[in-house]
Amino acid sequence: MEPKLVNVVQAVDNTFMLIFGISAVLLLGITAAMIWFVFRYSRKRNPIPATYTGNLLAEVIWIVVPSILVMGMFYSGWHSYRALRDAPEGAMEIKVMARMWSWDFEYENGKHSGTLVVPVGKPVKLALSSTDVLHGFFAPAFRLKIDTVPGMTTYGWFRADKPGEFVVFCSVYCGLSHAKMITAIRAVSQEDFDRFLAEKGTGSKHPGKALLDAKGCLGCHSLDGSAAIGPSLKDVWGREAVLVTADKKEKKLKYDAASLKMIIMGPRQGVVKGFEPMMPAYADQITADELTLMLDFLERGDSAADGPEAGRAVAEAQGCLGCHSTDGSDIAGPTFKGMFRKKGSATDGAVVDRTYVESVLKDPSGRIGKPSIMPATTGLADADLSALLKFLESLGTATTPKGHDMKGHDMTPANAHGEQHK
């Protein structure tokens, strides 16, 4: 069989249609018969009931016919399952690592990203695993779902036949932020994909720039000042523009943190004069941390790449921010805000410093001295590690160690929650 001809989504949908079709006929038949019998054989219309106790032929028929029907469904279901499972030869392999509560995709050249970027029309084979508990990779648009199991690699494949963004959910319940463990498959042209692959990962370039690319901003907004669908982002910070509000009033606008946030995250007060209102709403697709990075890039450009904000990208890519907030609130782990110089979670009462963070990253449960839900971080490049530590330090140090005791923080959802209420 020529693998390119297999349309998996179509195969699965055909099985759905087959089963739903037969089921609808059966349900209607059963319900109609029930209502008709209640009416036709009511005690008023039919005071004398029949007295027979069975009919062998009828019973044989309704054993044989349903048996044939369900075997047909079984075959059709198995056929579409095979289509879902058998990745075509030569499919591009991407490694997927799930963790509480974010995704990491690793491409063949070693590049990592948090959204899955794939070229249109090319089969992609996923090799999935998990660092902590069970998760499930679920891309409804491709009828694809496969659990990610720690210590084991599972496989799945799909092919995006048209460009676009497709949602990816976590399907296996995995704790506190299960519902927030959402990312996207972004299907782009082969050229865009190659460009994406060639871009270096975090570290050298500003992560905010990578985000602008990953979120599709650069499709409409140029970075070199050239005209495009939307205003160029070159030297945008501090520039002035005119905003046309919904009731056609014109209003002066200066691009800064507040106004850019209003435009990106909404609610939008209008459209920049000279442009069409085409920009989609991003409130659900861009996190506060990501926005901070993007704005940092727009404000300071590549020169900021070596600043602490680069470490935020590392924290984001490593999934740290899924459990550790940067704004002082507790999620599942202690907040990064003002973490340095606090007493750590370790049983020996050590204070958080660079050495402590490094050793916790390497072996959380071992360093802390009791089982922790935090997975070990492996394969972190030295540059990324130092960027991460710089970032943590930039979030401030605790001035009053007393009363800011992290001890007893088991880094688990329930505990974090419990402390919130104290």
Place this chain on the structure above:
Amino acid sequence: MDHTDDPQAKAFYAPQGKGGLAAWIFSTDHKRIGLLYLGLILTMFATATVLGLIIKLKLMTPGSTLLTAQQYNAMFTLHGVIMIFLVVIPSVPASFGNIFLPLHIGANDVSFPRLNNFSWWLYVIGAVLAVVSIFTGNGAPDTGWTFYVPFSERTTTNVSVAVIAVFILGFSSILTGLNFITTVHRLRAPGMTWRKLPLFVWSLYATGWIQVLATPILGITALLIFAERVLLLGLFDPGKGGDPLLYQHLFWIYSHPAVYIMILPAMGVISEIIPVFSRKPIFGYNMIAFSSLAIAFAGSLVWAHHMFTSGMSDTAVLVFSFLTFVVAIPSAIKVFNWLSTMYQGSISLDPPLLFSLGFIFMFSIGGLTGLVLGSAGTDIHVHDTYFVVAHFHYVIFGGTGLGMFAAMHYWAPKVFGRMYDHGRAAWSFWLILIGMNVLYFPMFIMGMQGLPRRYYDYLPQYAPMQMVSTWGSWFLAAGLILMFYNLYQGCRFGPQATKNPWGGATLEWTLPSPLPHEAFHHDPEAPEPYDYKGVNPDG
């Protein structure tokens, strides 16, 4: 004072000799134990229903409203654990099974009355522990009722206490099953051959075997989780060298047959009610009795259809998908036989029949959508989505739930000797039926659209369906309140019920209403359970 004219004074629940609480909680009378179960089961049902309503209220709109994510996770876990282990599994067998299984076979009690009382105590202890797990330790369990590892190993919430509760509840179920099997084998009245057993007894007999054979595996699995959490053994957690898929296999080896523990007794109730109200012998007695055993047997071989996406081998998917379709057939047989029983009958649409027909409708939807889940290719898409939530609630609430309500309306006049209001019962039925469908049908659509279950929050595209679903929960709640009020009112203050208000031919209808302390003073003659010649409804 002479109460001899008052039938209520001779009832099994009337004080006799030393009365008081002890005469109930230490009673070995199967009827009193049945009522004790019924009371607790309904209390637990009310509790878990309130949790369900709160969950639906939270989900009415997207965003963080009403509950925190942690509270939400604990709430759906408790809703599941209470509903499954404390309500649905004991529902029909522990309450009505206890009361009517011995009477149906002409016995004055079960084989082991003291063990029966002990089972109830185990149920109480399990329930208390489940409640304790909510309010002690590091907070209520947040694992979902499936306790999947490694999450259940790592969360610091009170999972250890909860799995011990499940372990103890398992024993309550095993001992009840054992008691019923022995009773059916040893205590049938003379002449009560296997082919004269009411189908309710057959269904409880088949259920008993699943309880005895499958539940110990759940007990062991719960203990293994406890051992892994407390003794830090490496069994399921890959971080300790264990295998998470092993846990899923062990869990579903029990928990899939458990679905048949839940549904078979309700099917037994339906098989009793439909012929009585059609005044026509049950169609294909042998096939219905046989299909109960076939479901119990084949249902034990399909557990891994819960694991098509788990990463187990494709060969296993092939085998379990095939077996799943095989087990669909006996369920279909039952539905066709029930319909054929009504054909050319003489049907009186009284409340018990109304609820039974509701059962057939809801169970058909639940069963047919189960085919989507049994088929490998389609299961991948809808697994762990709202489609599964909808399917499960159609089968278990629409099936077992309505079956239980049908049983309550069918046997209430026999147990309490008073009759409820039929009009109000019909109103409550329609409210419940509409409420269930408005509540659960949108979940099929959301599941097809990819909304995963156990989500505290959801994307805005699902908001309209979630809103409709929440409205449904209010209709359902209104129907339930009306139904329970009507039953309570009827059983306390309703008009005196006659001996045989529906015209049933099984043995309990030869006894006075309400049931007396001792049912049979000498062995009764075994009747043909579905022969209505000469058996007429009173009045």
